[in-house]
Amino acid sequence: EIVLTQSPATLSVSAGERATLSCRASQSVSRDLAWYQQKPGQAPRLLMYGASTRATGFPARFSGSGSGTEFTLTISSLQSEDFAVYYCQQYNSWPLTFGGGTKVDIK
Amino acid sequence: QVQLVQSGGGVVQPGGSLRLSCAASGFTFSSYGMHWVRQAPGKGLELVAFIRNDGGTTYYADSVKGRFTISRDNPRNILYLQMNSLRAEDTAVYYCARDFSLLAVADCFNVWGQGTMVTVSS
Numbered sequence: 001e002i003v004l005t006q007s008p009a010t011l012s013v014s015a016g017e018r019a020t021l022s023c024r025a026s027q028s029v030s031r032d033l034a035w036y037q038q039k040p041g042q043a044p045r046l047l048m049y050g051a052s053t054r055a056t057g058f059p060a061r062f063s064g065s066g067s068g069t070e071f072t073l074t075i076s077s078l079q080s081e082d083f084a085v086y087y088c089q090q091y092n093s094w095p096l097t098f099g100g101g102t103k104v105d106i107k
Numbered sequence: 108q109v110q111l112v113q114s115g116g117g118v119v120q121p122g123g124s125l126r127l128s129c130a131a132s133g134f135t136f137s138s139y140g141m142h143w144v145r146q147a148p149g150k151g152l153e154l155v156a157f158i159r160n161d162g163g164t165t166y167y168a169d170s171v172k173g174r175f176t177i178s179r180d181n182p183r184n185i186l187y188l189q190m191n192s193l194r195a196e197d198t199a200v201y202y203c204a205r206d207f208s209l210l211a212v213a214d215c216f217n218v219w220g221q222g223t224m225v226t227v228s229s
Contacts, residue, residue: 034215036152043202043219044144044152055217087152091213094166098152 002026002090004099012107019075021102023088028068032092035064035073038101039084047086048073078104109133109218111186111203116223123193123227129186129203129220137161137181140206142216143188145199145225155201156188160210171197193227200224 003026013019023033031051036044037058046055048064051071061076075082083106088099115127127143143155156177157166165177176189186203201223204216 032213043222044216045219046207046215046217049207049215049217089152089215091215094213095168096154096157096213098154101151 001095002029002093002097004088004090004097006086006088006099006102008102009100010103010105012105013078014107015078015080017078017107019078019082019104021073021075021086021104023066023071023073023099025069025071025090029090029092031067032090033064033066033071034089034091036087036089037082037084038087044087075104111205111218111220113201113203113220113223116201116225118226118228119193120229121194121227124189124191125193125225126190127188127201127203127223127225129188131184131186131205134205134218136179136184138209140211140214141177141179141186142204142206143175143177143186144202144204144216145197146202146222147196147199150199153199158186190225193225195227198225198227 005024007022033051035048037047038044052064063074065072085101085103087101112130119125140159142157145155158177174192178187203220205218206214207217
């Protein structure tokens with residue numbers, strides 16, 4: 001099973017600042033890596049797939065990069081609506097697995 | 108519009124059973140793999156079960172294997188999760204979710220149900 005490790009667990013950022021989230025895989029997942037955003041009381045929402053392709057409805061301040069075992073989600077200038085928990089997920093091999101999440105909260 | 112609407116859930120005693128349903132609309136249900144994902148209170152996401160578009164292949168997490176059964180009714184556009192021998196550690200919000208791509212072997216999930224709470228407690 002591929003283990004995804006997200007860091008940091010919590011990221012405290014001020015609005016307007018840049019946030020960088022990391023997801024590390026225990027073995028290569030090529031670019032079969034997705035990111036989800038989850039707000040309290042809501043279902044997760046697909047944010048990024050193929051490591052760097054933004055899903056419908058997300059603005060350009062969100063960007064993804066990486067391949068193999070190291071991935072990064074960057075939010076260039078945090079807005080109030082971006083404070084949430086972010087999960088990565090690999091879909092390169094079964095079982096499909098999620099990372100433990102990074103909570104982005106207000107500094 | 109494309110949506111998944113869940114029903115079922117609730118409070119059940121340890122050892123009890125429950126069935127979750129997920130009604131799909133707005134897309135060709137029979138063309139997509141479907142999943143159940145759960146989230147224990149304050150915790151992360153865990154893939155519980157998967158079923159291929161035609162029902163021919165299923166996957167279960169080790170934690171539920173032998174106790175949970177995923178199934179689908181393609182003519183009625185409904186996904187099910189039958190949960191038997193429930194344990195306290197099965198307490199979670201359960202989401203149904205759809206594969207991003209048609210006929211995918213493995214995929215991310217771009218359509219999610221609203222979630223339903225399952226509480227296992229005496």
